[in-house]
Amino acid sequence: MGWLYFDQYYLLLVVPAMIIALIAQINVKSTYSKMSKVRNIRGITGVQAAQTVLTYYGITDVTIQRCAGTLSDHYNPRNKTLNLSQGVYDSDSIAAVGIACHEVGHAIQHATGYAPIKIRNFLVPICNIGSSLGLPLAIIGYVMGFEPLVSIGLILYSLIAVFQFITLPVEFNASSRAMAAIEERGLLYDDETGKARKVLSAAAMTYVASLIVSLANLLRLVLRFGNRRR
Secondary structure: OHHHOOOHHHHHHHHHHHHHHHHHHHHHHHHHHHHOOOEOOOOOOHHHHHHHHHHHOOOOOOEEEEEOOOOOOEEEOOOOEEEEEHHHHOOOEHHHHHHHHHHHHHHHHHHHOOHHHHHHHHHHHHHHHHHHHHHHHHHHHHHHOOHHHHHHHHHHHHHHHHHHHHHHHHHHHHHHHHHHHHHHHOOOOHHHHHHHHHHHHHHHHHHHHHHHHHHHHHHHHHHHHHHHHO
């Protein structure tokens, strides 16, 4: 089992992917920090922007509420709540308007039956199983010399990457809906709209980076187990 202790594929594949993910995280935090200090000319807050867009799309059954944390904003389809962090809810920054409208984008996706988000929600419990059992099953199968179990484990583990892949169109579409709503409702002026787009683009890149990390980990495991079965 010495092969478990030194993993050249981890160094060659996963470490570079993790560096990319770290850069993406630093970029989104830096962009958010910068734009959260820039107030929009209209003085509209995150909660006001969210309510304006919800009303514009005729969505009346979604409740907006505060949530703890920074960049913890999210839409919960189970209880139809739009959860905005303190730095977004009451803030009249350009970042707050962009983020709030992005989360409304998810509410619109659910209200209109957007297919990718349905697929992602369907995959959530399956991916949870894959993330918890995939690697252990692959290792057990390897130790026992039972290749079908290794294959099953790797297939389950690959669902993490599948989930990350499906997440991309969901997040990009929510940002696209957000920017369209901002422009249509005139929530921000032209130069402000470009700055809000930078915030959402930086956030989107974190999802791309997560997919890269998942694919790197999957390829690493396939190569490690595959080489040992030859």
